[in-house]
Amino acid sequence: METIAKSGARARAVPHARARSRRPVLPRWWHWLFAPLAAAVITLCAAWIQLEGQIFTYQFFWVESLWWHRAAWFAGWVFLTLVYLFFLGLTGRAPVAVVCTSVFLCVPALICYYKLQLRGEPFLPWDFAQTSEALDVAGKSDLWMTGSMCGAAAVLLMLTLAACLLPRLRFHWGRWAVRTLLPAAGIALMIFGVFLQPHVTKDILYISPDAFHQDRYYRNYGLVTAFFTNMQDLQIDAPADYTEERVQEILGETHDAAPYFSASYAAAGDGAVQTPNIIYVQAEAFWDPSALPNVTFDQPITPNIARTKGEMATGSCYSPRFGGGTCDVECEALTGFSMDYLPSSSKPYVEYIHDPTASIVSFRKSQGYDTLAIHGYYARYWSRDKAYANLGFDDFISLEDMDNPERVRPCQWEGGLVTEAEMGRQIIAAYESRDPDVPLFLHAVTIQNHLAYTPDNYPDDTRVHVTSAPADMSDETVGCLEDFATGARDTDAMWGMLTDYFDGVDEPVILVLWGDHYNAIGNGMEVYTTTGYASDDTNDPRVHQTPLLIWSNYWKEPVDLGTVAAYQITTVTDDLYGLEQPAYFDLLREEFGLYRARSLGTTVEPDGTYSQDALTSAQQEVYDAHWLLEYDLLFGENYQNAPIVQQ
Numbered sequence: 344m345e346t347i348a349k350s351g352a353r354a355r356a357v358p359h360a361r362a363r364s365r366r367p368v369l370p371r372w373w374h375w376l377f378a379p380l381a382a383a384v385i386t387l388c389a390a391w392i393q394l395e396g397q398i399f400t401y402q403f404f405w406v407e408s409l410w411w412h413r414a415a416w417f418a419g420w421v422f423l424t425l426v427y428l429f430f431l432g433l434t435g436r437a438p439v440a441v442v443c444t445s446v447f448l449c450v451p452a453l454i455c456y457y458k459l460q461l462r463g464e465p466f467l468p469w470d471f472a473q474t475s476e477a478l479d480v481a482g483k484s485d486l487w488m489t490g491s492m493c494g495a496a497a498v499l500l501m502l503t504l505a506a507c508l509l510p511r512l513r514f515h516w517g518r519w520a521v522r523t524l525l526p527a528a529g530i531a532l533m534i535f536g537v538f539l540q541p542h543v544t545k546d547i548l549y550i551s552p553d554a555f556h557q558d559r560y561y562r563n564y565g566l567v568t569a570f571f572t573n574m575q576d577l578q579i580d581a582p583a584d585y586t587e588e589r590v591q592e593i594l595g596e597t598h599d600a601a602p603y604f605s606a607s608y609a610a611a612g613d614g615a616v617q618t619p620n621i622i623y624v625q626a627e628a629f630w631d632p633s634a635l636p637n638v639t640f641d642q643p644i645t646p647n648i649a650r651t652k653g654e655m656a657t658g659s660c661y662s663p664r665f666g667g668g669t670c671d672v673e674c675e676a677l678t679g680f681s682m683d684y685l686p687s688s689s690k691p692y693v694e695y696i697h698d699p700t701a702s703i704v705s706f707r708k709s710q711g712y713d714t715l716a717i718h719g720y721y722a723r724y725w726s727r728d729k730a731y732a733n734l735g736f737d738d739f740i741s742l743e744d745m746d747n748p749e750r751v752r753p754c755q756w757e758g759g760l761v762t763e764a765e766m767g768r769q770i771i772a773a774y775e776s777r778d779p780d781v782p783l784f785l786h787a788v789t790i791q792n793h794l795a796y797t798p799d800n801y802p803d804d805t806r807v808h809v810t811s812a813p814a815d816m817s818d819e820t821v822g823c824l825e826d827f828a829t830g831a832r833d834t835d836a837m838w839g840m841l842t843d844y845f846d847g848v849d850e851p852v853i854l855v856l857w858g859d860h861y862n863a864i865g866n867g868m869e870v871y872t873t874t875g876y877a878s879d880d881t882n883d884p885r886v887h888q889t890p891l892l893i894w895s896n897y898w899k900e901p902v903d904l905g906t907v908a909a910y911q912i913t914t915v916t917d918d919l920y921g922l923e924q925p926a927y928f929d930l931l932r933e934e935f936g937l938y939r940a941r942s943l944g945t946t947v948e949p950d951g952t953y954s955q956d957a958l959t960s961a962q963q964e965v966y967d968a969h970w971l972l973e974y975d976l977l978f979g980e981n982y983q984n985a986p987i988v989q990q
Contacts, residue, residue, distance in 0.1 A: 368508060
């Protein structure tokens with residue numbers, strides 16, 4: 344019986360032995376070869392997702408990006424190898440390590456791709472402070488799969504299957520801890536000892552700061568290295584000469600100058616109006632699509648602006664953003680702070696304005712104005728509920744406060760977006776309910792024409808139609824352009840509503856309207872490239888100049904403003920009408936004569952031409968002074984004693 348039992352046991356054991364023998368297992372030491380290989384493959388897959396077919400262009404990617412900047416790519420590869428070894432030590436399974444490392448890098452690569460397509464910028468460290476807003480926008484956008492994503496997924500699947508040939512690692516808890524903690528320590532050392540050390544990144548990795556062209560920065564240095572070296576900008580250092588004495592010296596060098604524009608009220612009016620009601624309107628994504636070459640529409644897009652052009656100041660607002668960043672543009676207009684000095688794509692409302700901060704709002708409040716903000720979306724969006732109070736607004740009317748507002752474009756936005764007409768009615772209602780003995784400063788932000796665009800957003804009988812377009816513009820882009828043009832037409836109608844209404848009131852009113860930024864419409868930048876309106880570069884100056892309109896019911900002379908930076912809107916408005924403004928804005932007025940805007944590496948000269956060259960010595964001097972005064976108000980000690988509203 345014992346012999347039979349043993350024979351049966353051997354018989355039962357044989358199939359299991361054969362089953363194990365069918366799976367070829369490589370020696371354990373192959374893990375050390377596989378780790379750097381897997382990191383390299385995952386790095387290239389992430390680049391493939393981000394750059395699509397550009398990685399197969401020898402000169403563009405393999406020479407100009409990978410070879411010329413090999414030290415930076417090497418650092419990123421070492422870092423990713425350590426990440427792989429961390430997951431391997433944690434789980435003991437190579438396939439799990441491949442999957443976790445792929446997710447670690449390729450999810451940011453996906454975010455990079457979509458952000459580059461929609462906003463012209465990659466995934467940046469400070470985006471984590473904007474997660475809820477980003478998810479909200481992403482949920483309303485039609486995200487799409489590309490061939491590069493599918494190809495990268497196939498390669499990563501094969502890499503995972505290859506990892507199955509490696510044996511599982513089993514360790515005593517002590518060795519497990521060592522194999523997990525050592526790569527973790529290496530990761531921390533890479534972050535804090537390499538990526539966050541300016542002398543290392545500059546002198547060893549040969550990385551040149553390129554904050555104005557983050558798409559190029561990520562392409563040149565790789566996603567890992569670019570992302571972590573950008574973290575150097577999270578720490579805002581004071582200018583080297585930041586002292587109270589230097590602040591007062593700059594303020595003392597500014598002086599009262601004659602009005603800049605000869606046809607302005609300040610230059611040619613009677614000067615009797617000193618505290619007019621002031622209404623700012625920042626219109627979502629507003630610019631005139633009628634300016635597109637070789638495109639025609641079935642109706643005029645901006646007839647009201649054309650009608651009032653002869654009685655107001657008109658020009659262009661140079662926006663620091665493309666495809667988003669509405670709150671950054673309004674922050675520039677309300678504070679005079681330039682985004683050029685801050686980390687690329689940072690959000691001051693979210694990251695910096697956590698305490699009472701000097702602004703034109705708090706200044707007007709110190710003059711006795713009532714201050715009110717209106718926005719057609721939720722109050723928490725971009726932390727406006729907190730930032731507006733810190734800037735000095737007495738009250739804030741948001742979507743939650745509106746009683747059954749008119750809404751359109753329901754395809755991407757549940758319930759639709761508040762219309763421009765509704766925003767016009769909200770502004771008029773707020774004006775009518777004001778204290779008539781107290782001047783009003785009102786700032787409104789519209790939202791109807793927010794991305795994404797699709798012709799299904801409007802009924803066919805109310806939508807603007809494209810009647811002719813370039814042959815190489817896709818049908819998808821034509822449909823999206825019709826959606827956008829309809830919103831632009833409605834912004835113009837709101838302008839007509841407001842100017843008609845305020846033309847009939849007795850109290851003096853200044854009305855200022857500007858567009859916040861351009862967007863991608865349809866298939867990437869196709870609407871701009873096929874028409875010849877602009878290039879496919881989101882930093883092209885032609886897609887950073889939105890309409891700027893400044894009108895009043897007590898001065899009807901036309902003024903050509905040229906191009907004005909968003910942070911100069913208040914300065915120019917006050918200069919046109921001779922209004923008192925903070926001492927800080929006096930410096931901005933002097934800057935206006937040296938350059939009209941400095942943003943994203945582009946200088947708009949006083950004559951309206953663009954330059955990518957270094958600033959002249961005179962321009963650099965006032966540029967540095969601007970940053971010193973901005974730092975003093977935003978991060979420093981407020982040596983300027985600018986009015987702020989204590990909460």
